[in-house]
Amino acid sequence: MPSRSPLPPPPPPAEIRTWPDRDALLGDRAVVLGELVRMFIGPARLGVLLMWAGIAALGWSLVGSALLMFEDANDALGVVPGVVCLAAGAAVLVPSAVLLAVGVARDLRVHALLVEWGGLDRDPVGDLPLRRPRASIAWLLTSFVLCAAGLFGCVAVPGAARAGQETYGLVVWLMGLGFLAWLAGLTGLVKAFAHRRWVLRALVGVPADRPAGVEG
Numbered sequence: 001m002p003s004r005s006p007l008p009p010p011p012p013p014a015e016i017r018t019w020p021d022r023d024a025l026l027g028d029r030a031v032v033l034g035e036l037v038r039m040f041i042g043p044a045r046l047g048v049l050l051m052w053a054g055i056a057a058l059g060w061s062l063v064g065s066a067l068l069m070f071e072d073a074n075d076a077l078g079v080v081p082g083v084v085c086l087a088a089g090a091a092v093l094v095p096s097a098v099l100l101a102v103g104v105a106r107d108l109r110v111h112a113l114l115v116e117w118g119g120l121d122r123d124p125v126g127d128l129p130l131r132r133p134r135a136s137i138a139w140l141l142t143s144f145v146l147c148a149a150g151l152f153g154c155v156a157v158p159g160a161a162r163a164g165q166e167t168y169g170l171v172v173w174l175m176g177l178g179f180l181a182w183l184a185g186l187t188g189l190v191k192a193f194a195h196r197r198w199v200l201r202a203l204v205g206v207p208a209d210r211p212a213g214v215e216g
Contacts, residue, residue: 064173092186
């Protein structure tokens with residue numbers, strides 16, 4: 001789930017840091033961390049995750065429709081609509097898979113920057129807005145619902161299928177939708193727990209007396 005906003009640079013090495021005092025360091029740190037937290041767990045990012053899940057579900061629905069058409073086809077001509085749906089589904093699924101891979105790679109870079117900038121110093125009072133408890137809860141609840149729906153589609157649907165009542169194409173289609181929901185939910189859960197772990201490790205604690213590279 002990529003974003004157009006450029007990533008902030010990593011903090012300079014300790015030997016070339018030129019902040020005049022600790023307040024200046026904390027000011028720059030707060031600005032950069034606020035932007036990184038927004039990129040990592042902001043409401044817009046949750047919307048992008050849901051949008052990706054919707055696009056992937058649309059692509060798989062076209063593939064599932066093609067499977068159903070193949071099962072109902074009585075001759076070679078009846079296969080043609082299924083081939084068209086299959087091609088359309090692949091055209092939607094492949095870009096969504098690329099977007100997911102690019103987004104995950106970007107999230108890893110954002111999290112690495114969060115760790116680096118957060119490790120510069122501690123500011124328990126000033127860092128309170130960075131904890132984003134409401135955003136974390138929203139990610140957790142939404143991701144839990146997606147995971148639950150996905151597991152139901154992957155486990156309960158094939159388990160309840162009866163020969164002669166549900167076709168193989170229908171079961172595969174529903175299982176695929178369940179897998180996509182589970183994948184989106186798992187991605188959200190990992191990000192929510194990663195943010196919480198970062199808060200506990202980087203933001204909670206006693207502020208340092210004087211970080212390396214700060215003058216005065």
